[in-house]
Amino acid sequence: MSLANKYRPTRFSEVLGQPHAVTFLSTVILRKAKPRNLLLFGSHASGKTTLARLYAKALNCSDVAPDGSPCNRCTFCTDVDYEDWEYDVPGTGGEDADIEAWLDGRYRKPTDWKTTVLFFDEAHEIKPKAADSLLKRVEEPLPGVAFVFATTEPRALKNTLRSRLMALEVRRLGATEAVKLLRHVAEREGIAYDIDGLALLASIKRGYPRDLLIGLDQLAGMGPITLQSVKSMFGLDQTERLIDLFLALADADEARQITILADWPEEVGIIVKWIQSFLTSVFYRDILGLDFVGDPITQSITVGRSEILGGFCRRLDVPSQRDLRPFWEPMLSFWDRPSSDHETELQLRLALFQDLVNRRLGEARSALQIGSYESKGESFGIAVPAPAIHPQTSSQSLVEANEKIGQPSNEPNSLDIEGVRAIVNRASALTQATGYVINAAFEISSYPGVKAPTTVARVQRFVRELEEQAAGRPSSLATITLLEAGQFGPVTARICAHLTQLDTPGAQSRVQEWFDAFWQADEGVHDFDRRLSDVKRGMKFHWAEVMGLCAGLGGDSFYPDVGARALMKNLRVQKTRWRQPVAIPYRVLTFTGLVGQDAIEKAASEGMGFLSAYDDRAWRHIKSEWEPKEWLDRNKEFALRRRQIEDLEIFGGDPVQLEEKRRQIRASWLEVKSRPRRWMPWWGLEVDS
Ligand SMILES: [Zn+2]
Incomplete structure (x- = not known):
């Protein structure tokens, strides 16, 4: 017996890494609830069939364990023949007539057992007509019959059928x-x-x-x-040559590169694939610090990785691997276009790639130094749109007025519901557009007796200096500033910021030093507080701090703003954090840098608008950390669009015709929600609860 069969879990406690699905299924069993119709989705070999079988067994077991697992001893548990209940969709074609014939005799109230569990694996291959017939049965099931569908592609399953199933994701193990x-x-x-x-x-x-x-x-x-x-x-010996090659590339050692390539007994096409795969893996894993599922073999390379990164850092004179981002982007996009598999052509491309790495990366560096904070928005995320493109649409829902901090206002103000919406949407858009997160939070409060304008001026100065901390690199700052009535003195400012520098070693202490100096110069006038994140805390810190701002809306027990309390609950802002809003004569909310008006509009142009879980009232998804995945998909889509325009411009021609062709291309670009995604958005799968 194979190990895979021998160690297939026989009780819920043996199912590793699926706490969500297991809790749901065992609860259904223990409560003796009406059997639910399920959709199990997840990658192949993730354990969907195992869960379906456990569910079927436990529903019929005469002596279930305290955790809802089958006993594996009773008559049903020992005699069950699952195969009789399992329909092989790809094997039989998924046609309506075949499925109906199979159901005939099985789809009836069971006499011998309590529940018949009809299981359809690879359910996305069920034909539409068959799905319609199944839908009728699923909608009004016979007592004692339950349906389980399993699929690797839940979105390929007919919408109407999918929406009537309890969807459970089966994840791979950590x-x-x-x-x-x-x-x-x-x-x-x-x-x-x-x-x-x-x-x-x-x-x-x-x-x-x-x-x-x-x-x-x-x-x-x-x-x-x-x-x-x-x-x-698993053929990992290849990876040693790959490491050697990248070490030589890091040092721009051309002679060594030539020797390594000459000794590599593989076709050039395969070598190029290794190079592309390793470039991608380093980019997402080491430079951006994302948990990226790429090619498992290059992902598994650990030895030599830090030497390679160290080599590039030394040669390009940057302090840390995170700073390699602007240099890695041209290396990645060099291989962006599908290359020919013609041997000679690939040899040439490879030589050009070596030339790029050995000589032209240094030029990228000098171009970077010219850039300043003023050029914000021009290198948004990885993909920079071609300058010839004009905005087609923008994501209106995300575009709000961008006022100067603490601008005096005739009407007294405090944070309102629209303000909370802007905060949540812009914080989300920051990550969707750039992959960055809020990684610093500051508070500045006036002591009693201090005049409000003094504090406001202090806050303005603080944000300006924060910009200076971020200077030297374009697009490396975002701030959200909220002014509130202070608890002791007149004003408290709460600032959530993204500072790209913070992710580089040593930067934390530099920012702390600057902050401490700022604070000491102001002792007795203002109270200061700061919290800095690190790469690991990522979106946890991001949302904790953003929700800390939103907590300034309080609930409607404080403030007669209808719906404030419900909104706080929807956003799951802890009640202990709610603050009483008191109006002050200033503009209270300000966004700058990457969450400022210009940057948001720029990133939302070309139909590349942002998703908003808030506007869709998909409350459970607001903090579910889908943004980094959306960012990866956006980049892919962005690169594709840029290529379409570039390809068009290569042929040149009459400007009027060219513009018309551009217009046609833009008209063919997909709407925000229909862009292809490798993650499951909230509207993609209606999970009933
Ligand atoms: Zn049993």
């Missing part, structure tokens, strides 16, 4: 859980291993339980599992 599983099985089976070998296997198999165990099976036949045995099994 690295720790994957190693835990491998270790458990290796120990039970007496397979010798070292932990590095298992860790590498876990990262190659990306945390899919069945693949993990199949890999373990293959390796166990070849003796003890070590780093070396895993490497040779």
